[in-house]
Amino acid sequence: MNLKPKQTVLALSGGVGGAKLALGLTKILPPEQLSIVINSGDDFEQLGLHISPDIDTHLYALSGRDNQEMGWGRRDETWNFMETVRELNGEDWFQLGDRDLALHVLRTQQLRQGRSLSKITQSFAKAFGIQHSLIPMSDDPVRTIVKVKENTKSGQQAKIENLPFQRYFVEQQCLPQVVGFSFDGIESATASPDFLHRLNDPDLAAIIICPSNPYVSIDPILALPGVRQTLISSPAKVLAISPIVGGVAIKGPAAKMMAELDVPATPAAIAAHYGDLLDGMVIDQLDSSQAQTIRSTGLPVLVTDTMMVDLQIKQSLATQTLAFALSLSGSNG
Numbered sequence: 001m002n003l004k005p006k007q008t009v010l011a012l013s014g015g016v017g018g019a020k021l022a023l024g025l026t027k028i029l030p031p032e033q034l035s036i037v038i039n040s041g042d043d044f045e046q047l048g049l050h051i052s053p054d055i056d057t058h059l060y061a062l063s064g065r066d067n068q069e070m071g072w073g074r075r076d077e078t079w080n081f082m083e084t085v086r087e088l089n090g091e092d093w094f095q096l097g098d099r100d101l102a103l104h105v106l107r108t109q110q111l112r113q114g115r116s117l118s119k120i121t122q123s124f125a126k127a128f129g130i131q132h133s134l135i136p137m138s139d140d141p142v143r144t145i146v147k148v149k150e151n152t153k154s155g156q157q158a159k160i161e162n163l164p165f166q167r168y169f170v171e172q173q174c175l176p177q178v179v180g181f182s183f184d185g186i187e188s189a190t191a192s193p194d195f196l197h198r199l200n201d202p203d204l205a206a207i208i209i210c211p212s213n214p215y216v217s218i219d220p221i222l223a224l225p226g227v228r229q230t231l232i233s234s235p236a237k238v239l240a241i242s243p244i245v246g247g248v249a250i251k252g253p254a255a256k257m258m259a260e261l262d263v264p265a266t267p268a269a270i271a272a273h274y275g276d277l278l279d280g281m282v283i284d285q286l287d288s289s290q291a292q293t294i295r296s297t298g299l300p301v302l303v304t305d306t307m308m309v310d311l312q313i314k315q316s317l318a319t320q321t322l323a324f325a326l327s328l329s330g331s332n333g
């Protein structure tokens with residue numbers, strides 16, 4: 001893996017799966033060569049606080065503060081705040097731990113003072129000792145909406161309900177049947193200044209789409225005005241790592257969503273979803289039988305171990321993915 005000193009890499013990431021690869025990438029690339037752009041479509045307001053789940057997942061994972069058992073929030077968490085919320089009959093479907101709470105309170109305060117989400121994220125990352133750039137996809141509010149089939153009595157025509165992402169994900173535990181997605185605010189949102197700056201860097205060598213949910217973690221980033229087109233026309237090689245392994249999602253509802261959308265839960269379907277954006281696809285060794293199907297569409301494939309169960313595999317996947325991207329650059333420019 002030979003990245004030239006000025007060359008840079010951009011990772012596009014969502015929640016836990018993305019943060020695992022992001023951590024691997026931070027171990028092999030210095031801060032001046034790697035930036036991580038994070039989905040903010042999951043953001044919402046709860047108990048008067050601005051919550052940025054995917055950004056916080058990265059803040060915690062990259063600073064060693066993440067709660068690996070829960071898969072979200074902070075390690076060594078306590079729940080006194082939520083206990084009192086419950087005592088006072090407040091809304092308790094979304095859990096905010098005592099340690100976690102500080103981030104939401106400070107972010108909300110600073111947003112109200114007019115500071116951008118980018119600047120706030122940057123200062124939190126620095127305070128946690130993270131040297132790499134964590135960049136929210138946008139400083140404007142974009143809210144992912146999950147369109148689901150409403151429960152109706154038999155014989156009645158099914159209605160479509162628009163569920164804000166966290167209502168679907170946490171409150172309703174991804175149970176409703178998904179029929180589609182929309183991103184409120186996307187038309188008037190702009191990609192954050194740092195994201196645009198890194199995306200247009202003439203030395204950008206690779207754009208890595210982390211193994212995150214394509215529909216609700218990566219698509220909001222790609223749907224920002226101009227982003228998809230810039231990725232397509234960028235000379236940087238664009239690679240995606242499949243979040244689907246052996247027909248299931250490593251974490252989260254991606255496979256369930258695919259089934260409900262009548263799409264096979266396969267790496268080939270993930271590659272087809274990203275379509276002409278991609279210059280290469282990384283799939284797990286369990287899915288090696290899929291490699292030929294994807295290659296037959298003209299897309300190069302790397303087959304490797306993508307199950308990031310420890311730091312060594314995170315780092316190894318990051319190294320191999322980058323080497324794969326650079327090998328593609330060598331072959332066609």
Ligand code: FO1
Binds near residue numbers: 053071094
């Ligand atoms: N996920 C849950 O399943 N239940 C929760 O109560 C919950 C609280 C929570 C609080 C702060 C935060 O940053 C994340 C939190 N998450 C919770 C995780 C989060 O909603 C999802 O993992 C992501 O939005 C999906 O990427």
